[in-house]
Amino acid sequence: MWCDFGKSRAAVALTCLVTASVVISDTAFAIRQRNYTPEEFRAVLKGLGYNVKVTKGPLTDEETKKAITEFQKGYKLTVDGKAGPQTQGFAANIVKILQANLNAVLKPNSLLPRDQFYSSRTEELVKEYQKKHQLEETGIADLKLRQKLDAEVKQIIGQPAAKPTPTPAPTASPSPKPSPKPSPTAKPAVKPTVKPTVKPTAKPTAKPTVKPTAKPTAKPTVKPSPTATPTATPTATPTATPTATPTATP
Known part of the structure; x- marks a missing residue:
């Protein structure tokens, strides 16, 4: 059974819908070559994983109708158990995609x-x-x-x-460029804010008040008069009387 697994039916159906949307979007596969013969359609159903024997009889036996019904449910087709044009078209597209993917992966x-x-x-x-x-x-x-194959492709x-x-x-190796000049460093932001405010407030106000007030008023009034020239007359020259020199006696 495919696309119908009891409790997991919703999840599997969603997967089938995704696969079906890929099939529908490929317009190159939209038209099948011709209708399947009963044997060809049974071969497709079996190849896609449905439990059916490949025979040439009409597609009206219970086993084949059950397989067709499961296929229709899986792809949200009209469920009637018959291989009509819509059902055959979906089957044809799935087989074409399978063949293209096998060529891409296996080469x-x-x-x-x-x-x-x-x-x-x-x-x-x-x-293979x-x-x-x-x-x-x-x-x-x-x-x-097929999902594994699709992911690989x-x-x-x-x-x-x-x-x-x-x-x-x-x-060419880049020539050395001159090293950039150092940007001017920041100037010291701190400026001397305190200027010497103390100025010499006292000026020397005292001037020497003592001046020589007295000028010498006294002038020498007396000039030394020349003294008299000594007029002393020479005295008489002494006359010395020669004395006898003592003579030693023998």
Whole structure:
């Protein structure tokens, strides 16, 4: 059973709706090649994970109608258990997307044709993908496998292609530039605010008041008169009488 798991039905249905919206948005797959034969449609249902045997009889047996009903519920289609145009169109688009994703991830030498048929070649590549991820090789692309495959393709698409990095050409070494002049340092913001306010307030007011008030008024009034020249007359010259020199007696 697919897209209908009891208590988890709402969550699975939401997942199915997301997958369906991707299918619907791809207008290149909007028109299927032709209607399926009963055998081809059963092969698609089985390949997508529904429990049905691939036979050529009409799609009116209970097993096939049940599988169709589950498919319709999962994608919110008109539920009538019949493989009408809407149901066949959704199935065709899902198979085409599966084939494109297998080509993108596995890159086989012979690409799968993006048609609406779950061929033996499609089954082989599904098994190859299961082997790559160490899954059971059933060849059935159930919902879980398709979601894993979708995520892997989105990762591949999201990665930009590697571009060769150009070898950098040798560039001239930059000539040394003069070192920038040091910016003028900040001037000292502190200016002397205190100026010497003390000025000599006292000026010498005292002038020498003592002046010589008295001038010498006395003038020498008396001049020394010349003294009289001594007029003393010479006295008589003494006349000495020679005395006899004493002579020694023998």
